[in-house]
Amino acid sequence: MLAHHTLTGPENAPVLVLGNALGTTTSLWDDFSLRFRVLRFDHRGHGLSPAVPGACSIADLAGDVVELLDHLGLRQVYYCGVSLGGMVGMWLAAHTDRVSRLALVCTTAWVPDKGRLDERISVVRGLGMEAAADAVLSRWFTPLCPPDVVARFRAELLRVDPASYLACVEAVREMDLRADLVKIDVPTVVVAAAQDQATPTELVRQIADALPDSELYVVGDAAHLAVVEAPRTISVILDDHFGNE
Template sequence: MSYADLSQARLYYVLDGPPDAPVLVLSNSLGASADMWAPQIPELARHFRVLRYDTRGHGHSPAPAGDYTFKQLAGDVAELLDHLKVDRAHFCGLSMGGPTGMQFALDYPQRIGRLVLSNTAARIGSVDGWSQRIEAVKRDTLHAMAPALIERWVTAQWRAANPGLAQVLVDMMRRHTDTGYAGNCAALRDGDLREQVGRIAAPTLVIGGAHDASTSAQQGRELAAAIPGARYEELDAGHISNWEQPQAYSRLLVDFLKG
């Protein structure tokens, strides 16, 4: 396993694709890990040096104590690129990975090529909602909550047709610590980039899911409208659209990033 020891966190990461290809960073959703991008790797690795990592407190990345912020999460990405001696990269983030990418584009504009914001929003959820989620995790544990949380990730039709893959998502979520999950919930509780996203200068693609119960397609359209020149595409999918529509998702990424 490969790890980068950063100033505030230790991150697990994995690289795929030609060493001399343009670098593409993939940032996971809350409760997922670098593994969530597995459906895209065979195609993306044909065109890019794909850098996946477990956001702090997820997967193989340890969970620092306390609440996290998107400033910290974006800083982790910058330091990971420093560790790998990468000056500039494309970035794709899904759900929580979206605000991480927005913050990265705002704080390190010289280091980003093209930006993909998938199934996300400049403000996800509410303060009360995330506070309640944090308390529920402390009370009930993420292991017990995972099956119900996954029901918001993918549509009922997809779960019925792909029960084994749905279980993979449940198991992925159960591998995180309650502490790490709660720390990232705090970043979502406190994060609101609605007044800032208009300053994003990177070419941007926003991907929405027509049946997304966590970040609606309307929120995706609003995000695209707020970022100068951004393009919006919508898939027939729920929240984790790269699993429900893997081929269509990969095509969108390759076409936009190579464009």
């Protein structure tokens, strides 16, 4: 399976790969204007990427990215990932040499509260994506997020292939990357959101504390999809981090 992707920006600029959160697509980054050659992709069964039958792991999702990089002839890249995209980024940086600088936004190396994911799996499996949507969106955005933005992301979530969504949720549930963090030897910026209930600041801070070379930022007026609610702030952080190689 080759993931759906777009590659835009100056051809002579470094390539920055942007990894999406679970249940979102490449449109997650529509409000960003970054001075890099930007590679966006959809996880399996999300957006325009084909569904892949059966279970998957974070390693499998990272393998999809490696396949894409090989297809495009990209030996080494910058990588920024949100939530699930960040988990993929941690795996890539720990187990391959394809990432030279890393950014991790509103993500975690493990999920201590597995009951919340078990409940979501049960709801989606029994009642479908629509039944889980409101609970997911309440964690993605603060109450001040414009309703049209929430509606747009809700519609995208409902278009995700349910089997692929469940496979990815289960991959997150089973993931434990804590032992891998000490293997990540590339400069890393870690971003948390003060109102994020899905990956609270203390979980994000654990990543920064374990990495050999990292900086931690906490964005105030945003929840889990901080890249949507605070794109300018995060753009500045990313430009500064990836521009300092």
